[in-house]
Amino acid sequence: MTARTLLLVDDDPAILRGLKWSFEDWEVHTASDRESALRQVKAHRPAVVTLDLGLPPAPDDAVEGLRTLAEILAAAPDTKVIVVTGNEERAHAVRAIALGAYDFYQKPIDGQVLGLIVDRAFNVWQLEAENRRLQQAREPSFQGIVTGDDGMLALCRTVEKVAPTDISVLLLGESGTGKELFARALHDLGPRRRAPFVAINCAAIPENLLESELFGHERGAFTGAVRQVKGKIETAQKGTLFLDEIGDMPMSLQVKLLRFIQERVIERVGGREPIPVDVRIVCATHQDLEARIRDGAFREDLFYRIGEMALNIPPLRDRGDDCVLLARHLIDKFSADHGRRRLQLSPDALGALRRHPWMGNVRELENRIKRAVILAGGQGITAADMGLAAPAGGDAPEPSATLQQARDEAERKALSSALALSAGNLSAAAKILGVSRPTIYSLLKQHNVNTPS
Numbered sequence: 001m002t003a004r005t006l007l008l009v010d011d012d013p014a015i016l017r018g019l020k021w022s023f024e025d026w027e028v029h030t031a032s033d034r035e036s037a038l039r040q041v042k043a044h045r046p047a048v049v050t051l052d053l054g055l056p057p058a059p060d061d062a063v064e065g066l067r068t069l070a071e072i073l074a075a076a077p078d079t080k081v082i083v084v085t086g087n088e089e090r091a092h093a094v095r096a097i098a099l100g101a102y103d104f105y106q107k108p109i110d111g112q113v114l115g116l117i118v119d120r121a122f123n124v125w126q127l128e129a130e131n132r133r134l135q136q137a138r139e140p141s142f143q144g145i146v147t148g149d150d151g152m153l154a155l156c157r158t159v160e161k162v163a164p165t166d167i168s169v170l171l172l173g174e175s176g177t178g179k180e181l182f183a184r185a186l187h188d189l190g191p192r193r194r195a196p197f198v199a200i201n202c203a204a205i206p207e208n209l210l211e212s213e214l215f216g217h218e219r220g221a222f223t224g225a226v227r228q229v230k231g232k233i234e235t236a237q238k239g240t241l242f243l244d245e246i247g248d249m250p251m252s253l254q255v256k257l258l259r260f261i262q263e264r265v266i267e268r269v270g271g272r273e274p275i276p277v278d279v280r281i282v283c284a285t286h287q288d289l290e291a292r293i294r295d296g297a298f299r300e301d302l303f304y305r306i307g308e309m310a311l312n313i314p315p316l317r318d319r320g321d322d323c324v325l326l327a328r329h330l331i332d333k334f335s336a337d338h339g340r341r342r343l344q345l346s347p348d349a350l351g352a353l354r355r356h357p358w359m360g361n362v363r364e365l366e367n368r369i370k371r372a373v374i375l376a377g378g379q380g381i382t383a384a385d386m387g388l389a390a391p392a393g394g395d396a397p398e399p400s401a402t403l404q405q406a407r408d409e410a411e412r413k414a415l416s417s418a419l420a421l422s423a424g425n426l427s428a429a430a431k432i433l434g435v436s437r438p439t440i441y442s443l444l445k446q447h448n449v450n451t452p453s
């Protein structure tokens with residue numbers, strides 16, 4: 001877990017002592033003036049700083065405090081600074097926020113409430129730190145394949161080794177996992193890279209047209225064949241032929257394909273000339289080919305010919321945080337396409353990305369991010385922008401709530417649990433919460449909470 005490091009800046013030693021008690025599970029450092037505050041920031045890089053704006057030599061105005069704030073943020077821009085002001089000093093607080101303070105809190109200090117604000121600031125700091133970590137961890141993409149997952153990285157290394165050879169590769173994986181991307185990588189990294197890469201989707205073309213698509217036809221071969229047409233196999237001469245969805249190829253064509261693979265010559269439909277063709281064959285399917293063989297729908301001899309090496313591409317849901325890595329990559333890409341500034345993922349979007357099962361894999365993610373980049377408001381991309389349900393509960397702060405709403409909610413929860421613990425005894429509840437009895441009464445009224453009778 002990340003160290004929860006907190007710096008308390010106040011010129012009153014009694015306040016510092018009191019506050020230290022409230023943050024027992026934190027690594028706490030203290031400072032009483034600008035110079036020592038800055039020294040501590042540089043030495044410990046605290047996640048959160050609470051800063052009393054009234055610092056010496058002029059504790060009665062906010063000049064030194066605001067200067068300290070500016071210098072802290074210049075030295076450690078990621079730090080969340082919560083400024084603490086006197087009751088009548090709202091204008092100072094507003095100045096501080098304008099300078100980049102995360103939040104403000106008005107005296108008198110109530111350790112419990114300040115604790116909630118500090119916790120929340122830490123959550124935001126942690127989330128931003130994680131964002132930065134992911135950003136830095138982003139691998140320079142391998143042939144356009146973005147991943148940080150060990151299994152996928154191992155697959156990329158295998159592709160690098162196999163690409164220079166001519167062995168036939170069978171790419172297995174669910175729809176949208178990137179099979180075509182891997183097929184292109186095999187081509188681009190191999191000696192055939194300057195010759196064509198020709199892809200054909202065997203499932204998308206009706207059976208009666210597929211043969212002439214693959215092998216071509218001579219003029220007059222059938223009604224409508226008004227001129228000679230080269231097939232995909234022939235156009236891939238010297239290059240790579242990518243047969244996508246090979247599992248859906250009809251049996252009649254499987255025989256013809258097998259013959260071509262064995263003899264490396266084709267005959268156009270309606271032609272008699274054998275034409276030698278030199279291509280590398282890469283196939284892909286989302287089907288379970290061994291089950292298709294058992295069902296008599298796929299030829300076993302063809303299976304062994306096309307799959308001298310089979311590579312399994314894992315579904316996106318099994319690739320750890322790749323969904324987040326890819327989402328960021330796609331946001332950058334689509335933001336640039338739409339001339340938008342680079343958008344960030346909100347905390348609820350991160351949670352939703354990690355929970356979603358991604359049955360449509362990277363293609364589904366692409367579609368959702370594309371839509372989100374168009375829909376997102378100024379706040380960054382939310383789960384709703386991606387058409388995903390926001391995770392219920394969780395640790396992440398709810399971004400749709402304002403700070404005031406979040407505080408109210410936290411206060412109401414703390415109040416209810418103190419009342420439950422004290423069995424409705426208001427003095428005991430006040431003690432638990434570290435506030436006075438009158439404060440408890442005003443909290444009960446404010447939150448419309450009834451004491452248990």
Ligand SMILES: Nc1ncnc2c1ncn2[C@@H]1O[C@H](COP(=O)(O)OP(=O)(O)OP(=O)(O)O)[C@@H](O)[C@H]1O
Binds near residue numbers: 145
């Ligand atoms: N790891 C990845 N990094 C970046 N983009 C990816 C990645 N995987 C897939 N894509 C993109 O997702 C989309 C779908 O990938 P691709 O077409 O290669 O999948 P496929 O498995 O061949 O799908 P299908 O089986 O439906 O044909 C493409 O736009 C591709 O560029």
